[in-house]
Amino acid sequence: MLATIFILSFLFCLIIGVPISLALAIPTVIYFYWVDISLQMIPARMFAGLDTFLMLAIPFFMFAGRVMNDAGITERIVAFSKAITGATRGGLAKVNVVANMFMAGISGSATADAAAIGSILIPAMKKDGYSDVYSVAVTAISSIIGPIIPPSIVFILYGALTGTSVIALFLAGIVPGIMLGLSFIVVIHLQGKRLNFPVGEPTSLRLFGKTMIQSAFSMAVPLVILGGLLGGVFTPTESGAIASFLAMFAGFVLYRQLKGRHMWGILQSSALDTANVMILVATSTVFSWVLAAENIPTATAKLLLAISHNPYVLLLFINVLLLFLGTFMDTFPAMIITTPVLLPAVKQLGVDPLHFGIIMTINLMIGAVTPPVGLCIYIASSIGKTTVEAAAWAMRWLFLASIVVLLAVTYIPWFSMSVPRLFGY
């Protein structure tokens, strides 16, 4: 009874458009009042939810992402990507994917990548003869690689929510991230023949070498971060601070594109991004405390297992559920709300939480490019000045490729588990 009221009031708040972070806390007020627990517990638990060192990694990677956009790193990565795939049919479209794969190794956020690469490559693709909508579509879908190739804010959040090792998650994301990138390139190549995409500028070994040296520093960042984490030189949180430092170093010293006057805007917008996610983390701590007190995760596990005891069927069901949720909810809230509820059921079936984290991240990132609510496609289509619907339709084959990769990663654990196992996780 009380549990029903709790869930229904939460859904009601969501539907009428209460900010998700506050919609998580409103039913807990009703609950605490009802069972006569002091309401002081609400701010106390919110505080406790934020007071962990790992959470600090999230603002650092958000800050690093913002710095990179102003630091001139993106231009150099795009130039190097052009030297790799630019000369083929559909060259610039492939450059978009490759640049996103490289950017993914520095930034941890899809929206930062979509904004950074989109503002350079969408105008360039249009000039080269691609349609507006296709330029937007490629930019949006390739940006989802960002949080899957390490480092990744989404993985840090999942690690903090479930106690899974963030380093293991980072390692597990490498292969699926590369798979996504390659599958997009294959689709673009096949479409290129049929739709007669323009052939990009020719490349040369000299150009390749020159652009590689210019972007070498940015390429080294993911190696420094992963190496430092694996070698125990620094913690995931400190790796975020290191990424921020390297980005600032590149911007201020190496490329000299970043100026002191940029810092106000960078700090202000990363503080706002941080607050938006962290408030969600704070209130979800109280929310999931009530869920646990009412045994809702166990009940959900029973319900899910009643559907099927077959892990294949259940994972398919969960994937469809999450894809549906992802169409109208942003990645972070969707992950924060569903993880504590779904994980117990998934664990009972013997699915590794590490593997599940990768499935969930890819799934919810696909949700970030599907309208009505998809931050990445919104950002890309506002840069390319197209409607979201038209861009989504132009994206259909690329979208299908991402679904194929999602299913492959879901059903063949080897893709995500092999690299972490290699390093003993």
Place this chain on the structure above:
Amino acid sequence: MSIGNPFDVTNPGRERSWQSSVVHCLKYLDNAVYRVVELCTVITMGLMVSIILAQVFYRYVIGYSIIWSEEAGRHLLIWTTFLGAGLLAKRRGFMSITVFVDLLPPRLRFLADALADTLSTMLMGVIAFYGFKLVQITMAQQAIVSGIPMGFIYLCMPIGASLFVFHTIIHYIGMLDRGKQ
């Protein structure tokens, strides 16, 4: 965003009713508070990055570990979060699901928004009130490393929640004022 000085009597614009002057003053206050809090979050965010970088630098380059840096980073994160929540209230920048209310006709849409904001404001009121009680209790406790009374760390919660209430109420006063004109 910027609106002129409300006390500027030389303003050659049309005559204002006293209600509208009050609204004008409130909006001025609203912007002023926002600017101050924005500066605070920029400082806390900047300090957070600098302190953790210093932590790594000291440990590996100087060979000496700062003991208070981790705690300071955590507490600055909490301050950034709650002050930022106040800023987000003014910018109406929280993540929320709007696909359902977008389907409503304008009048119903306004009612749904008003209801959502009323509920949010009430919640923030609860957090401000009980957060303040918590501050009073925890003034006696001290942070483990720095020894700062924990109440000062908890203080960001009533402040941030009050900022939310403040900005939301002024948003609605401004809307009512516009509706009248």
